[in-house]
Amino acid sequence: MKNFCYVNGEIKSTSEGVIGISDLALQRGYGVFDFARTHNGKLFHFEDHIERLHRSATALHLKLPISAREIREVANELIEASELTTPSVRLVLTGGSSLDSPMLARPNFIIIAEELPTYPREIYSKGAKIITVKFQRELPQVKSLNYLNAVRLEPLKREKNAFDILYHSHNGITECPRNNFFVFIGDTLVTPSEYILQGITRKLILQLAANHFSIEERMIRFEELQAVDEAFVTSTSKFVVPISKINDREIGSGTVGVRTKAIMQLFEEYSNGYIF
Numbered sequence: 001m002k003n004f005c006y007v008n009g010e011i012k013s014t015s016e017g018v019i020g021i022s023d024l025a026l027q028r029g030y031g032v033f034d035f036a037r038t039h040n041g042k043l044f045h046f047e048d049h050i051e052r053l054h055r056s057a058t059a060l061h062l063k064l065p066i067s068a069r070e071i072r073e074v075a076n077e078l079i080e081a082s083e084l085t086t087p088s089v090r091l092v093l094t095g096g097s098s099l100d101s102p103m104l105a106r107p108n109f110i111i112i113a114e115e116l117p118t119y120p121r122e123i124y125s126k127g128a129k130i131i132t133v134k135f136q137r138e139l140p141q142v143k144s145l146n147y148l149n150a151v152r153l154e155p156l157k158r159e160k161n162a163f164d165i166l167y168h169s170h171n172g173i174t175e176c177p178r179n180n181f182f183v184f185i186g187d188t189l190v191t192p193s194e195y196i197l198q199g200i201t202r203k204l205i206l207q208l209a210a211n212h213f214s215i216e217e218r219m220i221r222f223e224e225l226q227a228v229d230e231a232f233v234t235s236t237s238k239f240v241v242p243i244s245k246i247n248d249r250e251i252g253s254g255t256v257g258v259r260t261k262a263i264m265q266l267f268e269e270y271s272n273g274y275i276f
């Protein structure tokens with residue numbers, strides 16, 4: 001199986017793609033990334049991912065070395081050359097080489113074609129469990145390379161037999177380490193709008209749901225979780241995952257709620273009909 005990546009202008013086999021040990025990404029955790037997928041053989045909302053990467057980079061004073069058009073061309077070239085069933089594309093921009101000082105240097109830009117992860121069918125048909133953890137991501141609007149807490153909490157997630165973690169803080173309920181969070185309170189779809197990463201799937205869900213439900217983008221207080229009727233999380237790799245349990249409390253009837261099913265259906269129809 002041969003897969004390909006791009007490192008600063010050169011296309012290489014993924015196993016041969018390297019950057020230096022003095023990179024600020026390695027030494028100080030400084031850099032940004034984005035992760036896009038294909039759906040039915042086509043890159044899905046790729047421009048949105050490039051735009052978000054650009055916003056993340058700007059927030060960290062980094063500059064993308066090639067244009068959006070070139071990024072798309074490289075991504076398609078890597079996908080075509082690689083032997084992947086459902087390709088996805090990881091775009092990584094690092095702080096650059098700067099061993100002993102926290103000064104920014106010339107960024108390294110990497111594009112990797114990789115297999116889209118798959119998830120158990122049951123989470124979509126029966127719903128998944130999430131557990132709450134008190135934490136607020138630093139610079140939440142930025143998709144930075146810093147997933148320190150997400151990685152640190154993996155053992156806890158496994159121990160509690162949970163599919164994901166839900167962050168909360170003085171800012172209320174925010175998001176999961178790699179997913180946005182939604183609830184239904186009656187027929188109203190509620191999702192946090194601040195102190196989160198503005199997910200691309202989140203944006204699409206809000207657009208699709210607008211014709212069917214009333215929508216509130218607002219802070220969700222931790223205590224409100226007690227009274228929600230349905231919940232789900234969204235991301236590029238997972239699309240819409242219904243939540244049946246938060247900590248030890250079942251949500252609604254403890255299975256996939258009817259409104260969540262409607263959202264899943266809307267998203268499936270939209271993604272299957274997506275034409276770039």
Ligand SMILES: Cc1ncc(COP(=O)(O)O)c(C=O)c1O
Binds near residue numbers: 143200235
């Ligand atoms: C912190 C965080 N929130 C939310 C999301 C979901 O965003 P998207 O739908 O763009 O994948 C992600 C995944 O990229 C994430 O890392």
